[in-house]
Amino acid sequence: MKKSLKKENYLERNDIAKIISNWNKVQGLYSRKEWSSVIIRAATAVELSANFVIRKELEGERNLDSDFVNHLLRWANGIQGKFDKLLLPIFKGTDYYNELKKLLKQVQDINKERNSVVHNGQFKRKSTADKIVLESEIIINTLVSRYEDYFDLSEIYGKESLKDSKK
Template sequence: MTKSDDEHRAKRKTPYNERSDLDKLQSQWNKLSGLHLRDEPSAAIVRCSTAAEIAANYAIRHEWAEQTQFDAVVVDQFLFWANGLRGKVERLFVPIYFARPKKSKTAKALIASAEKINKVRNEVVHQGRFSNATEAGEVIAEAKRFIDIIVGLSQPGFDIQDRARSKGK
């Protein structure tokens, strides 16, 4: 017996571009885990940096919705302008979230983490450098810290690994 087209369509995943930032983040995290397990370290680095950037997008959209009257289209333009993880963190998130960014350990940690992730990602993407499993593991761990901190500021206790496990059930 076959399912009707409607039943089959209902069970399909939401198209990627129609997903929320957190669902996109989860998809990226799941994909990078598979790449890392299959010993594709350079691809895993690119994927984890994408996941970190999506986490930054989520945090920026959340904070700007809370603290400004800009609509989503304007915020998306700012995200495009900021161009990359480091720019989004330094130009859009830290200044609006932290009252005193230069005195905040969390703000400094986010900026430093974004720099580390971005540096290795850029070496892989722009210089064609190949990575190894150890380096990929380090960047993935850094991305996890970054993601858990930046998303956790609006969702206390957020843990991308726990979310991955609970979504898989």
């Protein structure tokens, strides 16, 4: 799968391919001990997974125009915004809403750590990167598996999974 991602222009990839590509980058950065960059890429993969769910619901289920959905994604801006302004309102009154609410603390952690690197130039430690990677993996798997039954980052990467390498 990694081979085909490299051949395809990033901007032409679908959301799942972008998530996997970013997660692959997380793995490379992790192996090079670039903890701050790991956090940024993991957060990016989470945001892409939120985009995926929002597009599936608004374009696929509710038949809204893709230009309008893209406008909403820009308006919501960031992981926290997409959860607070789009995902939670979209799923309000459903069982999935309750599942998303359980992820809010992790979303806040990821958003905070990402912003401290990007906006304040902070350098991060391995322990922080480990926490963010694990939280990101949980969120991504929860979001994407709603529409892609067999999606699991650990299974995609097998023994190379970051979760497994920390044991």
